[in-house]
Amino acid sequence: MSDASKPAKKDADGEVRRIKAPVKLDYTVTAGLALSRFLKGVTAGKLLGQRCGVCSKVYVPPRGGCPTCGVGMGEQVEVKDTGTLTTFCIVNVPFEGQTMKLPYVYGLIALDGADNALHHLILAPPEEVRMGMRLRAEWVPPESRPASMEAIRWFVPTGEPDAPWDSYKEHL
Amino acid sequence: MSPREIAIVSYASLLAVPGEPQRDEVELLLPVVTEAVARSGIPKRELGFTVSGSCDYLGGRPFSFVMALDAIGAWPPIAESHVEMDGAFALYEAWVRLQCGDVDSALVYAFGRSTQGDLGRVLAQQLDPYTLSPLWPDDTALAALQARALLDRGRVSERDFAAVAARTRGGDADELVQRPYTVAPLRAHDRGTVADGAAAVVLAAGDLARKVCKRPAWIRGIDHRIEQHQLGQRDLTRSVSTALAGERAGVGKGPVDVAELYAPYTHQELILREALGLGEGVEVNPSGGALAAHPLMVAGLSRFGEAAERIIDGSANRAVAHATSGPCLQQNLVAVLEAAP
Ligand SMILES: [Zn+2]
Numbered sequence: 161m162s163d164a165s166k167p168a169k170k171d172a173d174g175e176v177r178r179i180k181a182p183v184k185l186d187y188t189v190t191a192g193l194a195l196s197r198f199l200k201g202v203t204a205g206k207l208l209g210q211r212c213g214v215c216s217k218v219y220v221p222p223r224g225g226c227p228t229c230g231v232g233m234g235e236q237v238e239v240k241d242t243g244t245l246t247t248f249c250i251v252n253v254p255f256e257g258q259t260m261k262l263p264y265v266y267g268l269i270a271l272d273g274a275d276n277a278l279h280h281l282i283l284a285p286p287e288e289v290r291m292g293m294r295l296r297a298e299w300v301p302p303e304s305r306p307a308s309m310e311a312i313r314w315f316v317p318t319g320e321p322d323a324p325w326d327s328y329k330e331h332l
Numbered sequence: 333m334s335p336r337e338i339a340i341v342s343y344a345s346l347l348a349v350p351g352e353p354q355r356d357e358v359e360l361l362l363p364v365v366t367e368a369v370a371r372s373g374i375p376k377r378e379l380g381f382t383v384s385g386s387c388d389y390l391g392g393r394p395f396s397f398v399m400a401l402d403a404i405g406a407w408p409p410i411a412e413s414h415v416e417m418d419g420a421f422a423l424y425e426a427w428v429r430l431q432c433g434d435v436d437s438a439l440v441y442a443f444g445r446s447t448q449g450d451l452g453r454v455l456a457q458q459l460d461p462y463t464l465s466p467l468w469p470d471d472t473a474l475a476a477l478q479a480r481a482l483l484d485r486g487r488v489s490e491r492d493f494a495a496v497a498a499r500t501r502g503g504d505a506d507e508l509v510q511r512p513y514t515v516a517p518l519r520a521h522d523r524g525t526v527a528d529g530a531a532a533v534v535l536a537a538g539d540l541a542r543k544v545c546k547r548p549a550w551i552r553g554i555d556h557r558i559e560q561h562q563l564g565q566r567d568l569t570r571s572v573s574t575a576l577a578g579e580r581a582g583v584g585k586g587p588v589d590v591a592e593l594y595a596p597y598t599h600q601e602l603i604l605r606e607a608l609g610l611g612e613g614v615e616v617n618p619s620g621g622a623l624a625a626h627p628l629m630v631a632g633l634s635r636f637g638e639a640a641e642r643i644i645d646g647s648a649n650r651a652v653a654h655a656t657s658g659p660c661l662q663q664n665l666v667a668v669l670e671a672a673p
Contacts, residue, residue: 181466183457187392187449192356223402224358230376230405232362 194222194233201238202311205299209274211235217275239273241297241312244323246270246277246331250286265289269315270331277331281314292322337673338430339541339548341644342371343637345531347625351447352528357386357396361403361443361530368532369439373544376405379534380435382412383426385419385442386629389454400443411435418442419531419633420594420655420665426535427554436540441532444629451526451628459659460562471596471659472523476515478568478660479599483517485569488602490517496598497521500623522598524626531633533640547671549640549651553581554667561662568660574607577666578652583608585668589648590615592635594655596622603661604654614652618642632656636667643671 168179191199194210198221201208209220210233217226220239225232248267251260265282267289282289283298295315305311344367346360369376382404386397397414406412413429415422419442426438446454452470459465482488494508503521511519541548557573557580560566578584591614595601601623605616617623619638622631632655642648649671657663 179462179466181461185389185392185449185453185457189391189393189448190352190354190356190445192359193354194359195356196354224356225362225402226405227402228405228407230362230365230403 192224194224197236198222199307202309203302203305203307205241205302205305205311207239207241207271207297209237209239211237218273219276220271220274220278237273239271241271241299242318243269243271243274243295243315244328245282245289245291245293245295245315246328247291248282248289250289267315268331269295270328275331278309280309280312283314283316288317290322292325292328294318294320294323336431336433337538337541337550338427338535339537339545339550339673340533340636340640340669341373341536341541341545341548342368342534343532343641343644344368344371345529345630345634345637347527347529347627347630347634349525349527349625351526352445357391357400357443357445357530358402360445360528361400361441361532364530365403365439365441365532368441368534372437372534372536374437374534374536374540376439379437379439380411381426381429381438382406382410383414383422383429383438383440384412385415385417385422385440385633386444387416389449389457390444390446390628391448403441404439417657418594418629418631418655419533420636420653421556421632421657423533423535423633423636424554424556424665427551430535430537436537438535439532440535440633441530442630442633443530444627445528446526446626446628447528455659464563472515472518474563474659475523475597475600476518477563478603479517479522479597482569482599482603488599492602493518493522493598496595496601497623500617500620501525518597518599521623524596524622524631525624527625527627529625529627529630529634531630531637533633533637545644547644547646548673549643549669550671550673552668552670553583554665555580556663556665558658558663561658563660569603571603571607571661571664574604574654574656574661574664574666577664578608581666581668583652583666583668586650588614588652589650590618590639590642591652592617592619592621592639592654593652594622594632594635596626596631596656598623600656600661604664608652608654608666610652632665636669639669643669646671
């Protein structure tokens with residue numbers, strides 16, 4: 161629970177000026193109706209989004225409401241697991257929990273059929289990665305697919321010609 | 333200069349007791365905001381100001397109020413604000429904002445999923461971080477100290493606590509008072525049922541309020557007072573901040589038909605009644621109050637909404653709305669709502 165039972169450390173002059181008060185709180189969080197459908201979908205290798213009934217935009221993952229219209233999302237749509245890299249960064253800094261060898265690429269991908277972009281790992285030599293690059297998802301085998309974005313291991317280049325700027329300029 | 337006439341013109345809420353197992357915050361909030369705006373008769377795009385109340389500690393994730401904006405549709409950009417407090421305090425900010433005179437309406441909303449964590453441990457984080465918080469006293473333990481002090485003062489009994497519970501959440505006071513303690517001298521019925529929920533209110537000024545609502549609930553007075561944070565530095569058996577806020581809001585200037593008081597514990601209703609000078613003739617918490625459903629961050633705004641509804645539907649002419657925040661009634665906000673401006 162807490163360190164309250166341990167005596168506080170005294171400074172050299174014998175005064176107590178600092179205490180340690182660790183905080184631990186546990187939560188059971190609900191993903192929500194829309195996101196739960198999406199997470200079930202990825203375990204089956206499907207990318208499910210929803211189309212806003214007002215502005216017709218498709219959000220993947222879907223969300224509780226359309227952020228521009230403030231209405232509930234409508235029709236469920238499945239989008240492709242291919243897309244366009246809209247922007248990216250090259251990671252050179254190590255941090256705890258890192259699974260990739262440095263340097264590696266993390267990017268925003270506009271999936272074909274979606275009107276937003278999601279972020280994921282990009283498996284490609286950093287010097288070859290560029291905006292507009294065409295990518296496809298590499299899925300984890302069905303039997304070990306978690307209900308999270310880690311159901312996709314990373315995105316890899318398809319080798320197709322780059323997408324034109326106008327096709328993804330709204331998704332930066 | 334007298335303040336500008338501001339009224340509550342609509343209210344909607346969704347309370348999930350004992351908790352919402354499936355919907356996330358946006359999914360709870362969206363139908364509530366949509367309903368309150370529709371009932372106000374003011375097109376959403378024409379609302380001059382938006383302000384919300386919520387707390388990241390309830391869901392354990394930062395900036396949750398930003399995600400919640402999905403329920404509003406903040407495009408084209410809107411003038412928006414947030415308080416890390418109950419939505420009632422967001423309503424107070426909206427009232428102040430409308431006093432500026434350049435906008436005539438405001439949307440106020442609140443959401444809270446208090447069942448995602450251990451509320452007692454979450455609330456321990458609002459205490460003094462050096463001497464109290466590291467001991468992790470939960471809200472029931474502190475409320476029990478307050479209840480004990482109130483009993484020791486000698487004017488109320490545990491049966492009076494049970495009578496508050498019986499009136500607001502059903503049951504028989506004589507039977508309830510026989511039940512075992514959870515933390516003496518409090519029993520399970522003395523603590524509000526922790527719940528999830530969302531609430532929304534639309535405020536309008538002067539002629540706009542008269543145009544969109546037949547009987548707007550005019551805010552005749554509103555005042556917010558705060559006491560010492562350290563529990564040992566105040567008399568827990570009295571709420572001097574509520575008494576002062578009530579006096580400044582003008583509670584005593586006329587008869588009160590109905591009062592909606594945010595009392596998360598039965599004995600706190602007794603303390604609040606005394607502080608506000610509410611006699612036996614005043615109907616208190618006909619909605620069931622925070623005892624029937626206690627979604628943190630929402631329960632205070634709900635009191636304002638429920639009190640306003642009674643003016644709007646014509647069943648009351650003068651109502652008191654109250655919201656609290658902090659340990660053992662530390663902060664208190666009081667408003668007088670009237671049918672006549
Ligand atoms: Zn939309």
